[in-house]
Amino acid sequence: MSDGxxxxxxxxxxxxxxxxxxxTLRPQANLSQVIVGLLCLLLGLSIVAQxxxxxxxxxxxxxxxxxxxxxxxxxxxADLEVENAELDRTLETLRSGREGDVAAQNAAQExxxxxxxxxGTAPAQGRGVLLSIDDPQGxxxxxxxxxxxQELRNAGAEVIQIGEVRVVASTSITTDxxxxxxVDGTPLSAPYVVRAIGDPSxxxxxxxxxxxxxxxxxxxxxxxxxxxxxxxxxxxTVELTxxxxxxxxx
Numbered sequence: 154m155s156d157g158x159x160x161x162x163x164x165x166x167x168x169x170x171x172x173x174x175x176x177t178l179r180p181q182a183n184l185s186q187v188i189v190g191l192l193c194l195l196l197g198l199s200i201v202a203q204x205x206x207x208x209x210x211x212x213x214x215x216x217x218x219x220x221x222x223x224x225x226x227x228x229x230x231a232d233l234e235v236e237n238a239e240l241d242r243t244l245e246t247l248r249s250g251r252e253g254d255v256a257a258q259n260a261a262q263e264x265x266x267x268x269x270x271x272x273g274t275a276p277a278q279g280r281g282v283l284l285s286i287d288d289p290q291g292x293x294x295x296x297x298x299x300x301x302x303q304e305l306r307n308a309g310a311e312v313i314q315i316g317e318v319r320v321v322a323s324t325s326i327t328t329d330x331x332x333x334x335x336v337d338g339t340p341l342s343a344p345y346v347v348r349a350i351g352d353p354s355x356x357x358x359x360x361x362x363x364x365x366x367x368x369x370x371x372x373x374x375x376x377x378x379x380x381x382x383x384x385x386x387x388x389x390t391v392e393l394t395x396x397x398x399x400x401x402x403x
Contacts, residue, residue: 217362217363217364224359225307225308228307228308228309228355232309270311270312271311272321272391272393273312273319273320273321273389273390273391274390274391274392274393275390276386276387276388276389276390277311277312277350277386277387278350278384278385278386278387279311279312279350279351279384279385280350280351280352280353280381280382280383280384280385281310281312281348281349281350281351281353281356281381281382281385282305282348282349282351282353282356282357282360282379282380282381282382282385283346283347283348283379283380283382283385284301284345284346284347284348284349284360284377284378284379284380285344285345285346285377285378285380286298286301286343286344286345286346286347286370286375286376286377286378287343287344287375287376287377287378288343288344288345288373288374288375289343289374289375290374291332291333291343292373292374292375293334293343293345293370293373293374293375294328294373295326295327295328295334295335297369297370297372297373297375298315298326298334298345299326300366300369301347301360301366301369301370301377302315302320302324302326302347304359304360304365304366305347305349305351305356305359305360305366307359308351308352308355308356308359308360309351309352309355309356310349310350310351310356311350311351312349312350312351312387313347313348313349313350313387314347314348314349314387314388314389315336315341315345315346315347316336316339316341316342316345316346317339317389318336318337318339318389319387319389319390319391320336321391324336324337325337343375348385348386348387349385350385350387353381353382354381356379357379357381360377360379361379367379
């Protein structure tokens with residue numbers, strides 16, 4: 154008696170039926186699935202490589218370097234918070250309309266003065282440090298002097314002058330054919346004098362961090378002396394040139 158289901162009569166037919174059943178259930182990968190799988194694999198490998206690279210860079214740092222990085226991050230965060238608070242106060246004053254156009258004009262004038270100082274087109278003065286870098290053998294390298302400038306910037310220096318040259322974003326420090334130092338093409342003579350306006354209680358210790366600017370200068374055969382001063386005057390300025398390739402996006 155049959156219930157409508159056909160049963161294979163021989164073992165060979167049963168094996169054939171099971172083989173066809175397994176083939177039906179087996180996943181059938183097409184070209185699109187293979188490409189997607191490879192892309193996912195490459196993406197995962199790249200993420201793992203980036204994470205390992207970041208871990209390796211920190212693993213190779215000394216405790217002093219890690220403390221230095223943490224200290225610089227804290228200072229940058231504090232500076233950003235102060236700037237954000239000032240901008241919020243300015244925005245609130247402008248929105249309130251209590252001082253009308255006068256408040257807007259004052260805010261615009263203050264912002265213009267700040268930008269002139271940052272761009273290097275106006276003299277500046279304030280608290281800071283005076284650096285004297287001695288180079289008796291003339292062996293101080295350009296990257297070492299650049300490292301001193303970078304250390305000052307990281308420590309919050311707002312305005313810097315080397316010799317008679319104002320340091321701005323485009324300033325370059327190179328060497329001439331005889332090995333002498335040049336700042337924006339202007340020769341320097343030892344001892345090199347660097348003026349920096351900022352918080353001296355932050356900049357001076359930053360220069361003396363082990364393995365930092367002062368040690369790098371000593372490694373080149375020179376010496377660095379930093380003196381805090383309540384009145385650092387920076388008279389050197391630069392002339393802005395009209396951008397040739399850049400346009401304002403509106």
